[in-house]
Amino acid sequence: MKKILFLLIIFAGIMNTSCDYKMDRVFDESSDTRLQQYVDHYTNTLLGSPNGWIMTIYTGAGGVYRFWMNFSNDNRVVMAADFNSTLYESSYQIKVMQMAMLQFDTGSYLSDVCDPQPTVSGGTAGAGQISDFEFYFMAEDYGEILLRGRYNRTTAILKPATPAEAAVALEGALEKARQNLESYVGAMTFPVIEGSNGQKIQINLGSRSLTYQYIEDGSLVEGSLYGYADIDGLTQNYLNGTYYCLDLEFDGKIFTRFEWDESRQLYVAVSEDGDRYDLYDNQIPIYELDVVFGAKKDYNYFHVEKVSLAGSFSTEFLAIYDDINTKLNALSSRSLGYLDFRLYTNNESTTQVVNASTGLPMPDVLEVTFRYINSTGTGYDAQWYWGITIDAQGIYTFSNMTQRQPDRTNENNTKSAYQKAFDYINNNRFKLDWVVNNTPGSSASLGGFYVVDASGNATNSFVGGTLGKK
Amino acid sequence: MKRIIYYMFAFVLSLGVFSSCTDDDALDTSEPIFGLGGDEYEMTELDLWIQEEFTKPYNIAVKYRWNPWEVDLTSTIVPVKEELVQPVMELIRDVWIEPYKSQKGLDFIKQYAPKNYVLVGSPRYNTNGTITLGEAEGGNRITIYRVNWWDPTNHTNTDYGFENLVPRILKTIHHEFTHTLNQIVRYPESFMGIAPYESAWTNVSDAAARDKGYISPYASDSPGEDFAEMVSMILVYGRDWFNARVAAADNTVKLAGKEITARQALQQKETIVINYLHDVWDIDLYTVSPDRPGMHELVQTALKEYMDNI
Numbered sequence: 100m101k102k103i104l105f106l107l108i109i110f111a112g113i114m115n116t117s118c119d120y121k122m123d124r125v126f127d128e129s130s131d132t133r134l135q136q137y138v139d140h141y142t143n144t145l146l147g148s149p150n151g152w153i154m155t156i157y158t159g160a161g162g163v164y165r166f167w168m169n170f171s172n173d174n175r176v177v178m179a180a181d182f183n184s185t186l187y188e189s190s191y192q193i194k195v196m197q198m199a200m201l202q203f204d205t206g207s208y209l210s211d212v213c214d215p216q217p218t219v220s221g222g223t224a225g226a227g228q229i230s231d232f233e234f235y236f237m238a239e240d241y242g243e244i245l246l247r248g249r250y251n252r253t254t255a256i257l258k259p260a261t262p263a264e265a266a267v268a269l270e271g272a273l274e275k276a277r278q279n280l281e282s283y284v285g286a287m288t289f290p291v292i293e294g295s296n297g298q299k300i301q302i303n304l305g306s307r308s309l310t311y312q313y314i315e316d317g318s319l320v321e322g323s324l325y326g327y328a329d330i331d332g333l334t335q336n337y338l339n340g341t342y343y344c345l346d347l348e349f350d351g352k353i354f355t356r357f358e359w360d361e362s363r364q365l366y367v368a369v370s371e372d373g374d375r376y377d378l379y380d381n382q383i384p385i386y387e388l389d390v391v392f393g394a395k396k397d398y399n400y401f402h403v404e405k406v407s408l409a410g411s412f413s414t415e416f417l418a419i420y421d422d423i424n425t426k427l428n429a430l431s432s433r434s435l436g437y438l439d440f441r442l443y444t445n446n447e448s449t450t451q452v453v454n455a456s457t458g459l460p461m462p463d464v465l466e467v468t469f470r471y472i473n474s475t476g477t478g479y480d481a482q483w484y485w486g487i488t489i490d491a492q493g494i495y496t497f498s499n500m501t502q503r504q505p506d507r508t509n510e511n512n513t514k515s516a517y518q519k520a521f522d523y524i525n526n527n528r529f530k531l532d533w534v535v536n537n538t539p540g541s542s543a544s545l546g547g548f549y550v551v552d553a554s555g556n557a558t559n560s561f562v563g564g565t566l567g568k569k
Numbered sequence: 570m571k572r573i574i575y576y577m578f579a580f581v582l583s584l585g586v587f588s589s590c591t592d593d594d595a596l597d598t599s600e601p602i603f604g605l606g607g608d609e610y611e612m613t614e615l616d617l618w619i620q621e622e623f624t625k626p627y628n629i630a631v632k633y634r635w636n637p638w639e640v641d642l643t644s645t646i647v648p649v650k651e652e653l654v655q656p657v658m659e660l661i662r663d664v665w666i667e668p669y670k671s672q673k674g675l676d677f678i679k680q681y682a683p684k685n686y687v688l689v690g691s692p693r694y695n696t697n698g699t700i701t702l703g704e705a706e707g708g709n710r711i712t713i714y715r716v717n718w719w720d721p722t723n724h725t726n727t728d729y730g731f732e733n734l735v736p737r738i739l740k741t742i743h744h745e746f747t748h749t750l751n752q753i754v755r756y757p758e759s760f761m762g763i764a765p766y767e768s769a770w771t772n773v774s775d776a777a778a779r780d781k782g783y784i785s786p787y788a789s790d791s792p793g794e795d796f797a798e799m800v801s802m803i804l805v806y807g808r809d810w811f812n813a814r815v816a817a818a819d820n821t822v823k824l825a826g827k828e829i830t831a832r833q834a835l836q837q838k839e840t841i842v843i844n845y846l847h848d849v850w851d852i853d854l855y856t857v858s859p860d861r862p863g864m865h866e867l868v869q870t871a872l873k874e875y876m877d878n879i
Contacts, residue, residue, distance in 0.1 A: 131602055173611035174610050174611050175611075189650075189651060190610070190613075190634060190651065192608060192610070192634070194608065202635060203635075203648075204634040204635035204636075204648055205633065205634055205635065205648050205649065205650065205651045206647065206648050206649050206650030206651065206653075206690045206717055207648075207650075210647035210648050210690060211647075213645060213647050214647050214690070214691050214717070215644070215645040215646065215647075215691050215692070215693075215694050216691060216692065219691075219717075224694060225644075225645060225694030226645050227645055229645075232635070232647065232648070233635070233637075249637075250637070250645070251645075
């Protein structure tokens, strides 16, 4: 009984004190006041950059888009984009929902990048470039504002523009920098930087991202990183802006930018510690040809055609090619269309290739196709096979030459014209390697067989052509 | 004894209740509530134009500023470009509102017209591979997608592989408004039994739809869409276009043992549409008396004028 009374008294005490209406605020201001303060703060910040802002968006599709924009206090913003220099005015609003938010709430260049129709800005149907036009304010640091997209969570950075940046941006520098970068890198076939141990990494500076590839443990590693050419320190050709990228790791260093060397007219990769590596055109890929070329690989033949490869023949094989053509001409006005050199393992082929002298199937085969054109313009194929042996140095020897269809006139009637090519293949040893493409207007990857000397070193004599798969 | 304890208990409880919830403070209204009354904008010329042309006369709101909660939170869609809002809304005013107003008067528009127009820049991509061009919700809101395709300088623009946007948008508006009318008074039961409906209209080609007695592939989806397609396409593409389609449809349609031709199916539907509009809404689809032009003639004349003036 006493216990119950005691509990009742305690209970009454609690009831009496539980509804104390005194309110202590955690914050000094009410939530409404604080929300308004955020809006005012961000409005003043955006309006406070006298030369506008440079906005850099890192899209979900892996590209960088850049804009110059200037906000005014009537919810209006004027912008230029790196894909369209014409100034465009649209609306913006600073809202505070769960977080303070910058919303570009009518159509603009920003929403063009987001457009789900690939016809507008590329990307995939229904997703576009996976970008944003509504952003949460995440952080401010030394005047820069970090934004995060609401829908696609893209990262964007607003940086106050300098007077010089604003001046050139208004003249279309963002777009020009991108275009000039594209034409500069477009002229290089295999741009590389070389590490201290001689290892090379191929780096293609793209206008929105860079792609790289290198060989690690014998296999090809490829990737891409965000990257863009800036408009800092612009000159008339707009190319000496720094190219920025996100952390490219190579040679034990981290590269974050490529500086334009005006005097030497090239880009220099600069590491975080200040190491400088020239970006130059390697002319051929950085990896061995046999990584991608051979039986059952990405490419299994090369196509040797004088018309499309002018300037990329060796003197020796050009003479052989011309000799075949001349002899075909003497044989009822035929001409040489092209030659294909194809590598395959015998079990790939529907036709069992059999060694003519032993009668046994040949395991690895070089197939050479001579396509000749007759006087009426019709093409015919004549084909011969060789067995392949590859020694420890990677030197190829071709043996056991076999005619594909000994009973056919295609081959028998023209056989004599190919004799110099047969001799070239039968009497030499070869190494597989890339061929520098010297054909004007062509950027095709070329590869072929180089004749080696007695000590196994490649000479200048080679037969090579455009890589393909058949 | 127990009773005394109960009384004590009740007494103590009442003490607690009475004393705990006294509040003499008035609600503090000295600070405005943030965001009350919606977003605030500086009125632009476009806002003033919308106010004069739509909000004041018809009590219609035209929402062109982005608000994801108005459209769709789960699709990639983008806001409309401001310079395209006025030409699109002029089209809607001249070729949709005006013809109805001319036949039915201002009050009809005020009473039945959707009160909210939402304009969106891009189409909405759907999971079944289609794109959405227009939506109506409960007769209150019409959403028009893909407005950024509008090219004011080139109305025969087919760059995107689609036909001109003018009839497309207009058809959407008339289509959605037909739904609104149907929601108030349903179309006759007899309309539903004329031809069989498809389970996946997106797989139906235009010619296949025609040969099954439909005015468009989308019409084969359901009777409701069929009815809205009939009204909107006759109004926007014209009676000549419809008659040519009827003439081309000579396949036989079988439904519940009955056999009619696709041509008859289309003609029967047309008759039901004419009667429904006349009997329920006192709207003439085609001109009946010379002093009261039919909706078809009004729309076609207004459309021609609009196209001639751009």
